[in-house]
Amino acid sequence: MVYLGVIGGARCTPEVDACAEQxxxxxxxxxxxxxxxxxxxxxxxxxxxxxxxxGVTVGILPGLDRESANPYITVAIxxxxxxARNALVVRASDGxxxxxxxxxxxxxxxxxxxxxxPIVGLDTWKIDAPIIRVSxxxxxxxxxxxxxxxxxx
Amino acid sequence: MVYLGVIGGARCTPEVDACAEQxxxxxxxxxxxxxxxxxxxxxxxxxxxxxxxxGVTVGILPGLDRESANPYITVAIxxxxxxARNALVVRASDGxxxxxxxxxxxxxxxxxxxxxxPIVGLDTWKIDAPIIRVSxxxxxxxxxxxxxxxxxx
Amino acid sequence: MVYLGVIGGARCTPEVDACAEQxxxxxxxxxxxxxxxxxxxxxxxxxxxxxxxxGVTVGILPGLDRESANPYITVAIxxxxxxARNALVVRASDGxxxxxxxxxxxxxxxxxxxxxxPIVGLDTWKIDAPIIRVSxxxxxxxxxxxxxxxxxx
Amino acid sequence: MVYLGVIGGARCTPEVDACAEQxxxxxxxxxxxxxxxxxxxxxxxxxxxxxxxxGVTVGILPGLDRESANPYITVAIxxxxxxARNALVVRASDGxxxxxxxxxxxxxxxxxxxxxxPIVGLDTWKIDAPIIRVSxxxxxxxxxxxxxxxxxx
Numbered sequence: 001m002v003y004l005g006v007i008g009g010a011r012c013t014p015e016v017d018a019c020a021e022q023x024x025x026x027x028x029x030x031x032x033x034x035x036x037x038x039x040x041x042x043x044x045x046x047x048x049x050x051x052x053x054x055g056v057t058v059g060i061l062p063g064l065d066r067e068s069a070n071p072y073i074t075v076a077i078x079x080x081x082x083x084a085r086n087a088l089v090v091r092a093s094d095g096x097x098x099x100x101x102x103x104x105x106x107x108x109x110x111x112x113x114x115x116x117x118p119i120v121g122l123d124t125w126k127i128d129a130p131i132i133r134v135s136x137x138x139x140x141x142x143x144x145x146x147x148x149x150x151x152x153x
Numbered sequence: 154m155v156y157l158g159v160i161g162g163a164r165c166t167p168e169v170d171a172c173a174e175q176x177x178x179x180x181x182x183x184x185x186x187x188x189x190x191x192x193x194x195x196x197x198x199x200x201x202x203x204x205x206x207x208g209v210t211v212g213i214l215p216g217l218d219r220e221s222a223n224p225y226i227t228v229a230i231x232x233x234x235x236x237a238r239n240a241l242v243v244r245a246s247d248g249x250x251x252x253x254x255x256x257x258x259x260x261x262x263x264x265x266x267x268x269x270x271p272i273v274g275l276d277t278w279k280i281d282a283p284i285i286r287v288s289x290x291x292x293x294x295x296x297x298x299x300x301x302x303x304x305x306x
Numbered sequence: 307m308v309y310l311g312v313i314g315g316a317r318c319t320p321e322v323d324a325c326a327e328q329x330x331x332x333x334x335x336x337x338x339x340x341x342x343x344x345x346x347x348x349x350x351x352x353x354x355x356x357x358x359x360x361g362v363t364v365g366i367l368p369g370l371d372r373e374s375a376n377p378y379i380t381v382a383i384x385x386x387x388x389x390a391r392n393a394l395v396v397r398a399s400d401g402x403x404x405x406x407x408x409x410x411x412x413x414x415x416x417x418x419x420x421x422x423x424p425i426v427g428l429d430t431w432k433i434d435a436p437i438i439r440v441s442x443x444x445x446x447x448x449x450x451x452x453x454x455x456x457x458x459x
Numbered sequence: 460m461v462y463l464g465v466i467g468g469a470r471c472t473p474e475v476d477a478c479a480e481q482x483x484x485x486x487x488x489x490x491x492x493x494x495x496x497x498x499x500x501x502x503x504x505x506x507x508x509x510x511x512x513x514g515v516t517v518g519i520l521p522g523l524d525r526e527s528a529n530p531y532i533t534v535a536i537x538x539x540x541x542x543a544r545n546a547l548v549v550r551a552s553d554g555x556x557x558x559x560x561x562x563x564x565x566x567x568x569x570x571x572x573x574x575x576x577p578i579v580g581l582d583t584w585k586i587d588a589p590i591i592r593v594s595x596x597x598x599x600x601x602x603x604x605x606x607x608x609x610x611x612x
Contacts (some may be wrong), residue, residue: 079241081386082546086570111542115542125587127565235540237539266412267389267410278434370550386550
């Protein structure tokens with residue numbers, strides 16, 4: 001089983017929301033489990049997309065309250081670690097798709113790079129690092145699966 | 154959705170294994186998600202029981218390698234936190250069933266008590282604390298659901 | 307440099323407070339650094355004893371606010387991990403002295419046993435485990451140093 | 460007491476080493492405690508500078524082995540959390556000075572920005588964020604103290 005992490009801000013524009021939802025849908029259609037931080041914004045949109053496509057979503061929450069998860073999370077893991085849980089989102093993901101996002105997303109990108117996880121970026125942080133830049137949500141998932149050596153269906 | 158944690162040693166006797174498998178099966182039949190540390194022994198037996206009964210199991214692993222999970226884990230979360238992940242097993246569980254077990258299990262019981270989680274014990278640590286002692290695997294699950302105010306099916 | 311952990315409840319009786327203060331003083335006189343959870347009760351009393359004897363104290367705090375440390379902490383480390391920081395108190399200590407205490411202390415004893423740390427107990431949890439039981443604060447420190455192979459001055 | 464974090468790579472050039480050593484020295488002369496990840500490179504050079512100037516250094520280590528700390532650490536805290544300890548370095552620091560550095564440093568910068576910590580950068584990551592850029596080691600410390608509202612001696 002492949003676990004794909006989708007990282008991005010807890011708040012986002014309608015455009016970013018639509019993009020994240022498409023990413024989530026394609027993650028589910030690829031048969032992968034979607035991992036995220038379980039909150040709103042990009043995390044919620046990607047989870048919604050995945051669930052509508054029949055997929056499974058895992059939310060690794062910063063707080064202690066499972067009810068803080070967005071409504072599209074299948075398995076909600078309250079950690080109580082605050083933003084230190086970002087490291088767990090990365091460790092639980094075989095590869096990452098970063099969509100937009102703020103400092104939390106940047107920390108996840110950095111931790112992912114440090115751990116050697118392949119990272120695909122959709123309109124995300126501009127940094128001098130081997131992030132695979134794409135502009136299309138479906139491409140994001142396909143490129144990541146390719147990097148992971150997973151056959152696309 | 155209710156999340157029931159099953160805690161116990163990474164190695165156990167055949168008797169304890171059989172007991173844990175029955176607990177896992179009943180967790181699944183109750184409709185709850187089974188949470189555990191994802192490794193062998195009691196964790197593996199409970200996961201096996203849950204999966205054979207059609208349930209979902211979450212393994213919160215101490216290491217960074219998802220492949221270290223036992224084969225009956227549906228969602229494997231590698232944390233890389235070592236035994237500090239015991240706190241996450243407890244936080245991710247609405248209530249806990251402790252079966253036999255050694256020091257790791259004792260730490261989870263203690264953290265569960267500290268967090269106010271109801272704990273049911275099956276032949277586990279003798280300590281002066283409000284652990285609900287039962288001797289039968291099915292009773293363990295039923296008593297825990299009762300404590301959590303969940304209607305048994 | 308030797309690091310000795312002193313664990314116990316965040317609230318305690320005057321008798322336990324006096325005992326913990328004596329333990330802290332002897333830790334400092336032995337030249338060791340005192341590690342604790344940085345809060346009140348036993349942690350504060352032990353820190354007070356250590357500081358009055360000219361020692362150094364490290365408080366590994368559950369919250370994000372350094373100001374929550376008791377006033378006798380030399381180096382205050384806010385972790386924001388909640389009680390998951392108990393694992394860090396144990397990992398940062400070469401050996402542990404448990405004084406009285408409730409569930410948090412029990413979790414630290416259990417994690418210490420799991421990590422193979424020598425543990426000396428002063429009127430603490432009765433569990434079936436190799437805790438070195440003593441009844442005198444000075445003996446507690448001397449026995450722990452002996453276990454660690456450190457020459458008493 | 461003010462705690463200043465110095466973050467940067469575990470390996471660095473002689474030029475970066477010299478810069479970090481000067482930063483560490485000035486941190487110590489300002490009376491602040493120096494916090495770092497406790498390993499080599501920038502962390503070691505900054506710790507060396509601080510110790511040579513009579514200061515106190517705290518190393519929050521990724522591993523479980525205290526002996527992995529560089530020789531200039533006064534208080535070594537083995538966490539066993541791997542790179543998840545980066546969040547603890549940030550939380551334990553009132554402000555951060557980033558010197559050069561790779562992905563781990565970037566994750567600490569991002570977590571610091573997320574937590575609202577002031578960050579001063581010396582030839583470090585180019586990102587679109589409110590990092591105070593300086594080119595001189597002494598300026599780095601002075602500007603950070605200024606941001607923290609601490610009177611320079």
